[in-house]
Amino acid sequence: MTELKGALIGCGFFAINQMHAWNDVEGARITAICDRDPERLKVVGDQFGIDRRYSDAEALFADGGFDFVDIATTAESHRALVEMAARSNIPVICQKPFAKTLSDAKAMVMACRHAGVALMVHENFRWQTPIQAVRKALDAGAIGIPFWGRFSFRSGYDVFSGQPYLAQGERFIIEDLGIHTIDIARYILGDVRSVTARTKRVNPKIKGEDVATILLDHENGATSVVDVSYATKLSREPFPETLIELDGSEGTIRLTQGYGLQVTNAQGTTTTDVSPKLLPWASRPWHNIQESVHAIQQHWVDQLKRGAEHSTSGADNLKTFALVEAAYDSAAKGQTIDVGAML
Ligand code: NAD
Ligand code: 89V
Structure with missing residues (x-):
């Protein structure tokens, strides 16, 4: 090759x-x-x-x-x-x-x-092993048709020491981190019709918002909540885990802190460890993100060689990016934003 x-x-x-x-x-x-x-x-x-x-x-x-x-x-x-x-x-x-x-x-x-x-956006979070495991469980029909979801990233981790520019922008958490969480919501529950959001700045040392709560109306009728925070001090720091709750017609999925995937349906409840691999060059707690960087870059090469569309092509990412813009717009106006009109 x-x-x-x-x-x-x-x-x-x-x-x-x-x-x-x-x-x-x-x-x-x-x-x-x-x-x-x-x-x-x-x-x-x-x-x-x-x-x-x-x-x-x-x-x-x-x-x-x-x-x-x-x-x-x-x-x-x-x-x-x-x-x-x-x-x-x-x-x-x-x-x-x-x-x-x-x-x-x-x-x-x-x-x-x-x-x-070809144009691919390096939107790697959907490539994380635990997120892929949720997608696979849904595709296998484990909970029937999902009608509700929660995609949650709440942390007190100091991201500013590695990325000082994050403290300086007018916009922070939705643009930098929520963009990943919103992309995961789209990946799991499909495209979105409208967005309602509220934001807050808790940390007085930064310029932008560090807390956001976003309600998504998906085109298939499902509703989800994307909630992100860098102002949440917990007994066990979850950075950089995205936690997921999904309710479906036949059961529920919970992606819990520590990379546990719990599926409940008529057959009972199964719990699986869906931890990411610790690659030789990776370090905790970043290994989840680092493994997904390898996965998305391998996907880039494989699809480029096949001449096939990338999962997070530029065209696909416009739909995630529009939701980011819509979330800021909604928070500023206190209104629900129609996303179809933006694309
Ligand atoms: P950084 O500021 O540490 O690095 C950016 C580098 O680009 C700097 O060395 C700068 O000198 C260089 N640069 C900027 N403009 C240039 C130009 N026109 N020509 C040549 N060099 C130029 O930033 P970072 O923290 O590495 O973030 C880079 C990007 O990666 C950001 O968009 C950030 O949001 C993203 N990011 C993604 C993830 C993820 O998981 N996908 C994680 C962290 C950061
Ligand atoms: O993934 C990112 O874009 C990073 C971080 C996880 C620190 O928010 O900026």
Whole structure:
């Protein structure tokens, strides 16, 4: 099988996970890196033995010699970089949040569509082992037709020490973390018709909201609650676990803290350990996220080689991104937002 060559732009905090995962992915490797910060470029280049190093993305694309690009910068640079990739006819992975605005995100999808290049958003949470286990139980018909769900991420973990920019934006938890939780809700219960949300800032040291409660009306008639908080101090810190409750016509599913999957139906109750693997380069408690980075990057390569659509393609992610925008809009106006009108 031919090995694809990739270039990675953005050698910051999270890119280290992506670089480790690329080392393990079958069928691809990273041969060039780019960061406008010379120190980050050196750290990542030296750690992963990459000689082709660029401080400027235009120069990287001008030199070429790679089959895809992996954009691991923060959202403000995403549109320019994705459009650069489209102009160079290079398939592209873009980190979440996909863009700063929904109109930028739509333009990015259009640019790649016109260029005929694949575009996947690195929306990795749905690839976590416990989330995949919930999906499999539903697909196996374990609880019949789900009519209600709760997708919950409540934590007191200090995310600001690794990612200081999270304390500085006007928007915080929905844009950064809730975007994953909302994507999981869509993955499990399907697309959404309307959104009602409330937000709050509890931590006085940050600018944006750190608590959000979001009600989703799914197109299939199910209702779900997405509740996220970084202001929740618990006796046992759950970071970075998403807990799930699903009620269906024939039973219930509970994904509980510590990665237990409990399924109750007419046959009784079964409890399964659905813990993620601790990959050799991973560290607790991040191993759940780290394993999903490997999974989504392997999916990128496999689908690219088949010429098939990615689970979190740009077009798919517009539907998640619209829900983020709708949640902020709903919280600001105190109204329910119709999502269909936004897409
Ligand atoms: P970071 O600030 O640590 O790293 C970003 C890097 O990109 C920096 O080194 C910066 O110099 C570089 N950069 C920015 N613009 C550039 C440009 N135009 N050209 C070249 N280099 C440029 O940020 P981070 O914490 O690593 O986050 C990066 C992205 O990953 C964010 O969008 C964040 O939301 C996302 N993220 C995703 C997950 C996940 O699980 N999917 C987890 C953490 C972070
Ligand atoms: O996944 C993320 O985007 C991270 C974190 C889990 C810390 O919120 O920013």
